[in-house]
Amino acid sequence: MEGGNKKPTEISSTKMFDGYNKRYKHYSPTLGCSMTFYIYFPPSPSSHSHKFPVLYWLSGLTCSDENFIVKSGAQRVASSEGVALIAPDTSPRGLNVEGESDSWDFGVGAGFYLNATQAKWKNWQMYDYIVKELPALISENFPELDISRASISGHSMGGHGALTIYLKNLDKYKSVSAFAPIVNPINCPWGQKAFTNYLGENKAAWEEYDATFLISRFNNVAATILIDQGDEDKFLQEQLLPHKFEEACRKVNVPLLLRMQPGYDHSYYFIATFIDDHIRHHAQALNL
Helix, strand or coil: CCCCCCCCEEEEEEEECCEEEEEEEEEECCCCEEEEEEEEECCCCCCCCCCEEEEEEECCCCCCCHHHHHHCCCHHHHHHHCCEEEEECCCCCCCCCCCCCCECCEECCECCCCECCCHHHCCCEHHHHHHHHHHHHHHHHCCCEEEEEEEEEEECHHHHHHHHHHHHCCCCCCCEEEECCCCCHHHCHHHHHHHHHHHCCCHHHHHCCCHHHHCCCCCCCCCCEEEEEECCCCCHHHHHCHHHHHHHHHHCCCCEEEEEECCCCCCHHHHHHHHHHHHHHHHHHCCC
């Protein structure tokens, strides 16, 4: 078994919009398994001292590090704006924990970007992986990337991850956006299932990973939060609850732009339609 924070190994490279999608594999001490992630590197300017700011993308349930890179089309504007995209996986893999693949909304592909406290799921430490391990790995191995200028975005479960991570680490990220995020997981079936299994019955622990709850505690948000939500999303009423978050933001005067998009669903067709706006939203905040 590999140990330590070893240099990531490049496993694929594909040119796109004059930059490169590169996929890497590394051993994660935080998660106790091998992990993959993608970086889209924009085309390098003539100045070799130039460093690119980064946008982390957190994907949703059942996704891996590949979905966003393959389906979103984000590279076009990331290339022109000079923003590097970092797309990690959504959970540990290959640990063969009993029950980890029994359902699509829990376990493998469903890490919920939290630190599990229940012994069985002790490897599910995606919060620490995203907030601590991955940025350190990027900083050590990719000198052309400037992780001090970082923003975060995501879809569905990843939108939940982006919002909660941002709110708890306002010093680490310049801006946040989300597509169809799970904003109030303590009050929806996906969240309740995940939190019960990963965090146990202590509801106070659940609140630490609920954006609607957190906004009242971490409300010194300067940059506008951008959320796009399709009104034909089949998960809108039961799972996503954007208006709960909108109400919570209004109460504490946090700037939120929630755009309800008529006719759109929960898919990457929806993400691809509006991703350019999100990349530009972050590029502006990253002081380009």
